[in-house]
Each structure stands twice: as C-alpha cells, then as structure tokens.
Amino acid sequence: xxxxxxxxxxxxxxxxxxxxxxxxxxxxxxxxxxxxxxxxxxxxxxxxxxxxxxxxxxxxxxxxxxxxxxxxxxxxxxxxxxxxxxxxxxxxxxxxxxxxxxxxxxxxxxxxxxxxxxxxxxxxxxxxxxxxxxxxxxxxxxxxxxxxxxxxxxxxxxxxxxxx
Amino acid sequence: xxxxxxxxxxxxxxxxxxxxxxxxxxxxxxxxxxxxxxxxxxxxxxxxxxxxxxxxxxxxxxxxxxxxxxxxxxxxxxxxxxxxxxxxxxxxxxxxxxxxxxxxxxxxxxxxxxxxxxxxxxxxxxxxxxxxxxxxxxxxxxxxxxxxxxxxxxxxxxxxxxxx
Amino acid sequence: xxxxxxxxxxxxxxxxxxxxxxxxxxxxxxxxxxxxxxxxxxxxxxxxxxxxxxxxxxxxxxxxxxxxxxxxxxxxxxxxxxxxxxxxxxxxxxxxxxxxxxxxxxxxxxxxxxxxxxxxxxxxxxxxxxxxxxxxxxxxxxxxxxxxxxxxxxxxxxxxxxxx
Amino acid sequence: xxxxxxxxxxxxxxxxxxxxxxxxxxxxxxxxxxxxxxxxxxxxxxxxxxxxxxxxxxxxxxxxxxxxxxxxxxxxxxxxxxxxxxxxxxxxxxxxxxxxxxxxxxxxxxxxxxxxxxxxxxxxxxxxxxxxxxxxxxxxxxxxxxxxxxxxxxxxxxxxxxxx
DNA sequence: TTTT
DNA sequence: TTTT
Numbered sequence: 076x077x078x079x080x081x082x083x084x085x086x087x088x089x090x091x092x093x094x095x096x097x098x099x100x101x102x103x104x105x106x107x108x109x110x111x112x113x114x115x116x117x118x119x120x121x122x123x124x125x126x127x128x129x130x131x132x133x134x135x136x137x138x139x140x141x142x143x144x145x146x147x148x149x150x151x152x153x154x155x156x157x158x159x160x161x162x163x164x165x166x167x168x169x170x171x172x173x174x175x176x177x178x179x180x181x182x183x184x185x186x187x188x189x190x191x192x193x194x195x196x197x198x199x200x201x202x203x204x205x206x207x208x209x210x211x212x213x214x215x216x217x218x219x220x221x222x223x224x225x226x227x228x229x230x231x232x233x234x235x236x237x238x239x
Numbered sequence: 240x241x242x243x244x245x246x247x248x249x250x251x252x253x254x255x256x257x258x259x260x261x262x263x264x265x266x267x268x269x270x271x272x273x274x275x276x277x278x279x280x281x282x283x284x285x286x287x288x289x290x291x292x293x294x295x296x297x298x299x300x301x302x303x304x305x306x307x308x309x310x311x312x313x314x315x316x317x318x319x320x321x322x323x324x325x326x327x328x329x330x331x332x333x334x335x336x337x338x339x340x341x342x343x344x345x346x347x348x349x350x351x352x353x354x355x356x357x358x359x360x361x362x363x364x365x366x367x368x369x370x371x372x373x374x375x376x377x378x379x380x381x382x383x384x385x386x387x388x389x390x391x392x393x394x395x396x397x398x399x400x401x402x403x
Numbered sequence: 404x405x406x407x408x409x410x411x412x413x414x415x416x417x418x419x420x421x422x423x424x425x426x427x428x429x430x431x432x433x434x435x436x437x438x439x440x441x442x443x444x445x446x447x448x449x450x451x452x453x454x455x456x457x458x459x460x461x462x463x464x465x466x467x468x469x470x471x472x473x474x475x476x477x478x479x480x481x482x483x484x485x486x487x488x489x490x491x492x493x494x495x496x497x498x499x500x501x502x503x504x505x506x507x508x509x510x511x512x513x514x515x516x517x518x519x520x521x522x523x524x525x526x527x528x529x530x531x532x533x534x535x536x537x538x539x540x541x542x543x544x545x546x547x548x549x550x551x552x553x554x555x556x557x558x559x560x561x562x563x564x565x566x567x
Numbered sequence: 568x569x570x571x572x573x574x575x576x577x578x579x580x581x582x583x584x585x586x587x588x589x590x591x592x593x594x595x596x597x598x599x600x601x602x603x604x605x606x607x608x609x610x611x612x613x614x615x616x617x618x619x620x621x622x623x624x625x626x627x628x629x630x631x632x633x634x635x636x637x638x639x640x641x642x643x644x645x646x647x648x649x650x651x652x653x654x655x656x657x658x659x660x661x662x663x664x665x666x667x668x669x670x671x672x673x674x675x676x677x678x679x680x681x682x683x684x685x686x687x688x689x690x691x692x693x694x695x696x697x698x699x700x701x702x703x704x705x706x707x708x709x710x711x712x713x714x715x716x717x718x719x720x721x722x723x724x725x726x727x728x729x730x731x
Numbered sequence: 732t733t734t735t
Numbered sequence: 736t737t738t739t
Contacts, residue, residue, distance in 0.1 A: 081646040081680060082484040082514035084582035085607040085623055087653070088252065090320060090350075090574050092734035114734035115577040117652075131577055132655050132733060133670065152734060154353065154573040156254060156410040160609075161579070161672070163624050178625065178670040180653070186254075186410035188573065189318065189353045189739095245482040245516065246648040246678030248418035249443040249459055251489070254410050256738035278738035279413040281488075295413055296491050296737060297506065316738060318409040320574040324445075325415070325508070327460050342461065342506040344489070350574030352409065353735095409739060416580065418648060418678075482681065484582060502736085514582075517646065517681050573735060666732085 087180050089133060089157040090188075091115035097137075099146035109142035111135040111182065113155060135159060137182040145185060154188030251344050253297060253321040254352075255279035261301075263310035273306035275299040275346065277319060299323060301346040309349060318352030415508050417461060417485040418516075419443035425465075427474035437470035439463040439510065441483060463487060463510040473513060482516030579672050581625060581649040582680075583607035589629075591638035601634035603627040603674065605647060627651060629674040637677060646680030 091113040099109045112134050119129045135157050137145055149155065159182040168175045255277040263273045276298050283293045299321055301309055313319065323346040332339045419441040427437045440462055447457045463485050465473055477483065487510040496503045586604040593599055604626055611621045627649050629637055641647065651674040660667045 081584055081608075082516050082582050083608045084484065084486075084514075084580055084648075085609060085625075086578075086580040088576055088578040088580075089653075090576035092573055094733040112733070115653075116573075116575045116735070117577060128735085130734075131653055133577075133653050154735080156412065156576075158412075161581075161607075161623055161625050178672075180670075186412075188410050245420055245444075246418050246680050247444045248416055248484075248648065248650075248678075249445060249461075250414075250416040252412055252414040252416075253489075254412035256409055258737040276737070279489075280409075280411045280739070281413060292739085294738075295489055297413075297489050318739080320412075320576065322576075325417075325443075325459055325461050342508075344506075350576075352574050411739090418582075575735090 085160040087157070087159045087161060089113055089115055089135065089155075089159075089180070091133070091155065093149055093151050093153045093155060094132060095151045097142075097145040097149050099142055107139055107142040109137050109145045111137060111145060111149070111155065111157070111185070113157065133180055135180045135182040136162075137185060141182065141185055149185075149187060153190065156186045156188065157182045158184045249324040251321070251323045251325060253277055253279055253299065253319075253323075253344070255297070255319065257313055257315050257317045257319060258296060259315045261306075261309040261313050263306055271303055271306040273301050273309045275301060275309060275313070275319065275321070275349070277321065297344055299344045299346040299349075300326075301349060305346065305349055313349075313351060317354065320350045320352065321346045322348045413488040415485070415487045415489055417441055417443055417463065417483075417487075417508070419461070419483065421477055421479050421481045421483060422460060423479045425470075425473040425477050427470055435467055435470040437465050437473045439465060439473060439477070439483065439485070439513070441485065461508055463508045463513075464490075465510040465513060469510065469513055477513075477515060481518065484514045484516065485510045486512045577652040579649070579651045579653055581605055581607055581627065581647075581651075581672070583625070583647065585641055585643050585645045585647060586624060587643045589634075589637040589641050591634055599631055599634040601629050601637045603629060603637060603641070603647065603649070603677070605649065625672055627672045627674040627677075628654075629677060633674065633677055641677075641679060645682065648678045648680065649674045650676045 094112040094114050097109045097111050099107060101107055112132060115131045115133060116128045117131065118126050120126050157180075159180050162179045162181045163176050164179055165174060165176040167173070258276040258278050261273045261275050263271060265271055276296060279295045279297060280292045281295065282290050284290050321344075323344050326343045326345045327340050328343055329338065329340040331337070422440040422442050425437045425439050427435060429435055440460060443459045443461060444456045445459065446454050448454050485508075487508050490507045490509045491504050492507055493502065493504040495501070583605040586606050589601045589603050591599060591601045604624060607623045607625060608620045609623065610618050612618050649672075651672050654671045654673045655668050656671055657666065657668040659665070
C-alpha cells in the first residue's frame with residue numbers, strides 16, 4: 076500500500092505569566108537554550124456557581140535568539156504569548172535501565188505582553204533605561220511606565236468576575 | 240455511500256488592539272450584539288533586512304454577555320485576545336438582485352490584556368473606581384494603575400526590533 | 404514613551420472539504436496564486452435536542468508552490484487542513500469612488516487529508532498512477548485506494564450523532 | 568492594587584494517528600476515562616536538502632462520553648484531530664517522598680478523520696454495520712468503504728515530498 | 732520550584 | 736472608519 080500519510084499538526088498556544096526569570100544556558104555545542112516557566116490560569120466552575128482559578132504550570136524550552144532575548148527581556152511575572160509544539164524527550168534511566176520519557180513544550184515564537192503592573196523596568200533603577208535594557212519581545216518593545224505599584228498593590232480579587 | 244464526514248475546524252485566534260470603542264446594539268429580538276474592531280500587526284520583511292509593520296483590521300462580532308461586557312469594559316486602544324470562528328454572511332442585493340456575501344469573524348471568547356499605557360480606567364476619574372466601572376474581561380480584571388505616561392510618552396520606536 | 408507594542412496574533416485554522424477544484428492563475432509578475440473554496444461544517448443545536456450541520460464556505464488564497472501544488476493535487480471534495488491568517492483587502496470602487504474592503508483568508512500551509520471516499524486518483528485512469536500524479540500534501544502522500552464504495556454507499560446519515 | 572489578571576490561554580491542537588486502540592477505564596467514582604496515544608509527524612530538514620519525519624508521541628486523556636466513544640469508534644492507526652489543553656499532574660513519590668510532576672494533554676474535543684486505508688469498519692464484518700457499530704466522531708460518521716486496497720497498495724513512499 |  |  077502506498078503510504079497514506081495524514082495531515083499532521085502539533086501546536087501549543089499559551090498565554091500566561093512567567094513564574095520566574097528565564098534561565099539561559101548553553102549546550103556543549105554553544106547553542107543558547109532557556110526554560111520559561113509559565114503559569115496559565117483557567118476559570119473552573121464547581122457547578123454551584125463558584126469559580127476558582129486553576130493554575131497550570133508549564134515549562135517551555137526556547138532556543139537560539141529566542142532564548143537569549145528571553146533572558147534579556149523577560150522577567151518573573153511578565154505576561155507572555157507562546158506558540159510552540161509538544162516534544163517527547165525520551166532517555167534511559169541510568170539506574171534502572173528503564174525507558175523514561177517526559178513531555179515538554181518547545182516554544183517557537185515568544186511575544187510578550189504589556190506589564191500589567193504598569194511598573195518600572197524589571198530590576199530597574201530610577202534612571203532612564205539603557206537601550207540594551209529595553210524590554211522587548213517579538214520585535215515588540217515594552218517600556219518602563221514610571222509608576223510604582225505602591226501601597227495599593229496588595230492582591231485583591233473581589234468583585235472581578237465578569238461573566239464575559 | 241454513507242456520509243463520510245470529515246473532522247471540521249473553523250477557528251480564528253486574534254491578539255491585537257481595538258481601533259475604537261465597541262458599539263453595542265440590540266437585535267429586534269433583544270439580543271445584545273457588538274462589533275469589535277481590532278488592529279493586528281505583523282512584522283513583514285522586504286527581504287533586504289528592513290522590517291515594517293503591516294496592519295490588518297478585523298471586525299469581530301460578539302453576542303450576548305460578551306457584547307455587553309465588551310461595551311462596558313473595552314475601549315479604543317485596548318489589547319484583546321479573541322477566539323472565534325469565521326462566518327460567511329450572505330444576502331441578496333436589493334438593487335441588483337445579485338447574491339452577495341461577506342466574511343466575518345464571530346468572537347466566542349474575549350479576554351483583555353493589561354493596558355500597555357499603564358493608564359487609568361477608561362473614561363475614569365481620579366478616585367477609586369466603582370465596582371461596576373472596573374475594566375475586566377473573561378472574568379479578568381484590569382485595574383487603574385495610577386501613573387501618567389508623562390512627558391516621556393511621545394511615540395518612539397527606534398531600536399526596538401528585537402530578533403526574537 | 405517608548406512604543407509599547409502588544410503581542411499580536413492573526414491565525415486561522417480550518418479543517419474542511421474543497422467545494423471545487425482549485426483554480427490556479429498567475430499575477431502579472433508571474434506569481435502563482437490559487438483560491439481554495441472550503442466548506443467547514445459545524446454542528447448546531449436548536450436547544451431542543453436537534454442538531455443540524457451549518458456550513459461555512461471560506462475562500463482561502465494560497466501563493467507560490469502551495470498554489471501550484473494545490474492545483475496539482477487537490478480536487479473537489481478533498482479534505483484539507485489549512486493554517487493561515489486573515490487579510491483585509493481594500494480598494495476603491497471605480498464606479499462610486501467609495502472605499503470597499505473584503506476580508507480574506509491567506510493560507511500559509513495546506514495539508515490534505517485522506518480521501519474519505521476511499522476512491523481513486525482524482526481524474527485518475529485505471530492504471531498505476533505516475534509518480535508525478537500522486538496526490539500529496541505538506542510532504543504527505545495520499546494514494547489511490549482502488550476500491551469501489553459498493554452498494555452500501557448511498558448517502559445515509561441517520562443515527563450518526565455520536566455525543567462525543 | 569486590584570488584580571490585573573492577564574488573558575490566559577492553554578490550547579493544544581493535534582492532528583495525527585493513534586498508535587494503539589484507546590484503553591477505557593473508570594475512576595473509582597465511575598467516570599469514564601481513556602488514553603489516546605497519538606503519533607504526530609513533522610517534516611524536519613537537516614539543512615542539506617534532506618527531509619525526514621520526526622515523530623512525536625503524545626498521550627491524550629479524554630473523559631466521560633468522549634472516552635467511551637473513543638473506545639467504541641477509534642482504533643489503532645486512525646487519524647484524529649484533538650483540541651485540548653495541557654495539564655500538569657503532580658504527586659509525591661512514595662519511595663523518595665519527592666515531589667514529582669508530569670505534563671499531560673487533556674483532550675476536550677476529538678474528531679476523527681477518514682480512514683486513510685479506505686478499509687472497512689474496525690473489527691467489522693462483511694454485512695451492513697449496525698447503527699451502534701458505526702464509527703463516528705464529533706457527531707461525525709465514518710462509514711465502511713467496502714473496497715480492498717488492491718494490488719497497487721504496497722507501501723511506497725518515494726517521490727512523495729511535495730514542496731507545498 | 733511557582734505567575735496574575 | 737483605524738490600534739500599538
């Protein structure tokens with residue numbers, strides 16, 4: 076029989092917040108790689124009119140320029156949009172000799188969202204940011220916005236459930 | 240032959256900014272409906288190392304609660320994420336009697352993004368926003384952030400092309 | 404203010420069937436372009452337990468190799484998976500001088516699905532297909548399957564509503 | 568500060584083939600659950616003009632009716648389209664007491680594609696299928712097609728790389 | 732190991 | 736009719 080190959084699609088779309096600063100490292104061959112840890116929230120109903128946020132923590136691996144720019148421009152708390160694919164890493168457990176595998180997400184494009192906190196540059200001082208410190212993503216910049224979250228910034232969630 | 244129905248998918252995903260305030264109206268039957276006009280930018284290369292932004296303007300129709308909340312909480316300039324589907328409206332042109340059609344996007348879910356400008360509530364005064372005036376989307380709120388963009392806020396685009 | 408560019412996304416995903424053979428043409432500059440007409444079905448409930456199929460007809464424009472291969476390998480009835488983006492064509496109406504616009508879908512990748520009818524090569528004769536006539540998509544082949552649908556093949560749709 | 572919740576998205580789209588028959592089981596509470604093992608192929612270039620297929624194996628968990636219908640209607644080799652989300656299962660390793668986690672895909676909708684092999688009903692006999700034995704997915708049916716792949720149907724993959 |  |  077001729078090969079009847081199916082159309083194939085392996086796509087992951089994530090919109091969420093970084094749970095920590097990206098960690099940049101290099102492979103032995105010198106390729107940049109970084110892991111983005113993203114928290115994605117989902118409203119879940121208990122069926123009795125109560126909604127809670129269920130959070131999924133997803134690690135996304137990015138390579139090359141994307142890795143280097145992620146480390147440069149993304150920081151904990153930042154909102155990001157990631158388009159990527161699933162990858163199943165497989166290896167043999169050295170101790171047991173058993174086959175092991177782990178599902179991962181490889182990020183192909185990363186864009187970042189405006190800083191919800193309207194806050195300054197991550198780790199930023201009080202002065203003008205240097206050009207190289209400008210947060211940016213996907214060719215998209217995101218500036219400092221001067222304000223401090225200040226004393227009003229305690230977490231406060233009441234009354235925000237809009238039945239969109 | 241039995242019907243061999245294919246899997247079907249009709250999905251539109253948009254992330255962009257509103258080009259104007261949503262306009263809420265009602266059908267004769269009383270159903271709320273609103274049109275969101277969204278500008279989506281795409282970086283386009285001319286092949287010679289120059290990148291420009293190409294903007295696509297997309298109108299998205301939303302219904303019911305989504306329409307009402309869009310009108311309440313979304314304003315011109317706002318970033319939104321829309322998940323929807325394509326719809327082909329067809330009608331007969333009264334004058335010519337010809338069949339006409341128009342491709343549209345129906346928005347099924349709308350979420351909004353933090354205000355990039357770090358600005359206050361849309362149309363907002365200086366005090367605490369009333370609960371009903373809180374901008375929110377998808378069950379997600381977006382608060383005033385107190386800051387003013389200030390004198391630095393002139394549009395400035397140089398140096399922002401990060402090769403992500 | 405620095406430019407606070409939003410993340411942007413303009414994505415269309417379609418899975419459906421071609422309503423006619425693709426029509427290949429060339430621009431004055433010699434670029435291949437084809438229009439794919441795709442029917443996408445959606446199950447719609449009337450709220451009273453009855454489900455009907457609502458069909459959306461979407462025209463997708465494809466360029467270059469994708470256009471040429473679409474014309475070579477895709478035929479009416481074929482299942483296709485398209486990933487693309489929305490595009491708003493705008494022009495001035497010559498008669499009225501008014502600005503007009505039309506929302507279109509540009510297909511960036513096209514893959515095709517196995518022929519649900521289990522039928523032979525499109526336009527195919529009885530013999531072995533020549534290599535160049537092999538239907539394929541996205542680097543994916545789809546062979547002739549030689550069989551006849553047989554006497555059971557009258558259209559028959561009852562009882563197929565699986566509450567998946 | 569009010570909660571400035573980001574838009575959130577956690578979406579997985581897969582189009583591939585089942586590597587084995589779905590396994591249906593029930594939770595202690597009686598909820599049906601099944602695991603679909605899906606192979607998704609991706610064309611990968613080595614940069615020197617050679618393309619190979621890289622296969623990613625993804626396990627997808629489906630619940631309730633979707634689980635039961637998957638077991639009824641889906642079989643090894645079948646093409647499926649899955650729309651779902653990522654989920655991170657976490658638990659404590661009993662032996663080591665360490666926190667462990669595993670990324671999974673939860674399938675929210677499953678549709679199936681026509682059988683590329685043009686073959687009959689899975690496990691099917693020669694007669695008319697009973698209504699309950701009709702393969703179907705997403706409210707979509709897929710009939711027996713009676714034919715035999717015939718003498719042309721030897722596996723043959725050369726020359727199929729269409730530069731779509 | 733967790734973000735908002 | 737356009738947003739950033």
